[in-house]
Amino acid sequence: MGGKNILVCVSGGIAVYKACTLTSKLVQNGYNVKVIMSESAMKFVSPLTFQALSRNEVYTDTFIENNPKVIAHIDVADWADLIIVAPATANMIGKIANGIADDMISTTLLAATAPVWIAPAMNVHMYSHPAVQKNIDTLYQFGHRFIEPGEGYLACGYVGKGRLEEPEAIVKLIHSHFNPSPVPLDGKKFLITAGPTKEKIDPVRYVTNHSSGKMGYALAEEAIKMGAEVVLISGADNMPAPNGVTHIKIESAEEMYNEVMKYFTHMDVIIKSAAVSDYTPSQVYDKKVKKQDGNLMIEFKRTKDILLELGKNKKHQFLVGFAAETNDLEKYAVQKLERKNVDMIVGNNILEAGAGFSGDTNIVTIFHKDHSMKKLPLLSKNETAKEILGEIILKMGDD
Structure with a gap:
């Protein structure tokens, strides 16, 4: 990786020791590495350590200008091909999200045009605090990428999410960034379900739901771009299928079940994003039910639980389910994950602004x-x- 310049921004936390290892491994892999340290980071590790590991000057103060021909924070921002903030403390995340530039790291990041990756490390309760999560959301909107912290024993004594990702894993991500596979899903066979089902009452009427199918179609489109072979089984009415997919139209939950099971054994990944009816009328009338005085009572019976059946029968397949909820999202998503033996659940609260069925946006949590x-x-x-x-x-790579 000769010629690729990595700027490592180190803010103050006990995980600074991992930043030392990260710097060393990057240099060993042929990257050019420069380091900026915050004032608090220097309370954990001396700049001399990073200087020895990176074989470059370490930046610690916006006002130290060793080269009169350049402005240091502009020069190092322009130099970088990739910037990694590791560890990123709650304080540093807040600074970056709100445009505060009161030290060398935050000032440099405001001047940066290179991709910025942020690797948080902090106490589990700090990480989940609404202010920190709001700042993380803001940085996502800026286009910054996050290297999610791991779960485990933390320096504060808690066990939970907040551990800085391991240096070896970060180096692997950097390799992938500079050597992207144009078709990371090449040869992988995907089965994706999308849209609602319609449960017939009579030749005129049916029961359905508000699902538009947009999320499933987006998944099919992006999977095709990544080289996958995609079978899209859909109950959506008015959406053109993405180019390159095998498109199978269905109406009822029973039809969805039959088509999914027909293709299931040959697939590598199944993403069940369709909103399949849980119930279907016990009796379907072959003629229109005429209006009568009083109420109409329709008895419903349970449809087959497609995701549950897939979970029972999966072998090599990676199985993804969706959970559209109106409350207690985490509770119900985790229950579904465990009860139905799936590898991943994508959950959203459909009452949250921007996360509903028919819109072009979504807000999801991946479990x-x-x-x-x-x-x-x-x-x-x-x-x-x-x-x-x-x-x-x-996750498939981990397995």
Whole structure:
């Protein structure tokens, strides 16, 4: 990776020791590395350590200008091909999100045009605080990428989410960034379900739901771009299928079940984003039910639980379910994850502004079977699809 310039911005936390290892491993892998340290970071590790590991000057103060021909924070911002803030404390995340420039790191980041990756490390309760989560959402909107913290024993004594990602994993992500596979899903077979189902009452009437199918179609479109072979089974009426997919139209939950099971065994990944009816009329009339005096009573019976059946029968397949909820999202998503033996659940609260069925945006939280989770901010459905597929690629790689 000779010639690629990595700027490591180190803010103050006990995880600074991992930033030392990260710097060393980047240099060993042929990257050019420069380091900026915050004042608090220097209370944990001396700048001399990073100087020895990076073999470059370490920046610690906006007002130290060793080269009169350049302005240091502008020069180093222009130099970088990639900037990584690791560890990123709650304080530093807040500064960056709000445009505060009161030290060398925050000033440099305001001048940066290179991609910025942020690797948080802090106490689990600090990480989940609404102010920190709001700042993270803001930085997502800026286009910054987050390297999610891991779960485990923290220096404060708590066990939870907040551990800085391991240096080896960060280096691997950097390699992928500079050597992107144009088709990371090449050869992978995807089965994606989308849209609502319609449960017939008579030749005129049916029962359905508000699902538009947009999320499933976005997933199919982005998977095709990444090289996957995609079968899209859809109950959506008025959406053109993305180019390159095998498009199968269905109406009822029973038809959806039959088509899914027909293709299931040959697939590598199944994403069940369709909103399948849980109930269907017990009796379907072959002629229109005429209006009568009084109320009309219709008895319903349970449809087959497609996701549950897939979970029971999956072998090599990576199975993804969706959970559209109106309350207690995490509780119900985790229950669904465990009860139906899936690898990943994508959950959203449909009452949240921007996260409903028919819109072009979504706000989702991704839940994994290893109990990790990733909350995404308001994104377009295509951007959400990219994030979901990225998580699938990451977890399939782990396996």
